[in-house]
Amino acid sequence: MFNNYGASYQEQRMQQLMEQKQMKDFMRMFSNLVGRCFDDCVDDFTSNKLNEREISCANRCTLKNMKFNERVGQRFAEESAKMMEDQAKMAR
Amino acid sequence: MFGGVFGGGSQKPAQPAAPTGMPGMGQMQADPNAQLAAAEQEMEMVTDMFARLNDLCYKKCLIQRYNDEELTKAESVCADRCVAKFFQINREVSDKLAKYSQANQ
Numbered sequence: 001m002f003n004n005y006g007a008s009y010q011e012q013r014m015q016q017l018m019e020q021k022q023m024k025d026f027m028r029m030f031s032n033l034v035g036r037c038f039d040d041c042v043d044d045f046t047s048n049k050l051n052e053r054e055i056s057c058a059n060r061c062t063l064k065n066m067k068f069n070e071r072v073g074q075r076f077a078e079e080s081a082k083m084m085e086d087q088a089k090m091a092r
Numbered sequence: 093m094f095g096g097v098f099g100g101g102s103q104k105p106a107q108p109a110a111p112t113g114m115p116g117m118g119q120m121q122a123d124p125n126a127q128l129a130a131a132e133q134e135m136e137m138v139t140d141m142f143a144r145l146n147d148l149c150y151k152k153c154l155i156q157r158y159n160d161e162e163l164t165k166a167e168s169v170c171a172d173r174c175v176a177k178f179f180q181i182n183r184e185v186s187d188k189l190a191k192y193s194q195a196n197q
Contacts, residue, residue, distance in 0.1 A: 013128055014128070021135055025143070028143065036150075059161070060159075060161040063162075064154065064160075064161055064162070064163065065154070067163050068150065068167065071163065072142075072145060072149055072175055073142070075171065075172055075175035075176070076142055076145060079175055079176065079178075080138075
């Protein structure tokens with residue numbers, strides 16, 4: 001059925017898929033981040049409001065995790081490229 | 093999901109380069125429908141791998157309780173090595189698995 005559509009449909013579909021994936025990943029990352037920062041920063045339940053220490057901990061937590069994520073992402077991209085190269089070499 | 097490949101500036105995560113984890117997936121699909129499905133599967137695998145990697149390296153490298161918002165040198169270096177070793181493990185396990193599957197044909 002899809003054979004009637006040209007390459008541009010393929011591209012569009014791929015684009016759509018990628019965007020959906022990115023959104024989903026972003027949501028997942030956000031959710032994990034909230035969980036982590038809550039887990040690491042909040043352990044005082046004498047009040048139902050965050051105290052200053054917890055707030056600044058949460059801010060630091062967010063930034064630190066984002067920077068860590070970036071770094072891991074960079075290395076991941078490098079290693080993936082290396083892996084693809086190795087596989088291409090093997091396939092020859 | 094951030095960094096090098098698609099430009100590190102944006103907040104929205106960008107896809108890293110997708111490794112072809114499965115050997116022999118190259119020229120098989122002439123059918124575009126199957127191609128799309130295969131590409132989708134691969135994307136799924138890559139993002140899953142990245143999420144897992146992130147989580148594992150976080151557990152192994154970010155141990156302090158956020159004294160500072162910058163990554164320390166130790167944490168940065170740990171992250172680099174963590175990713176490198178993860179991929180090596182990936183290779184080891186897939187090689188071993190391939191040999192095992194072949195032996196048990």
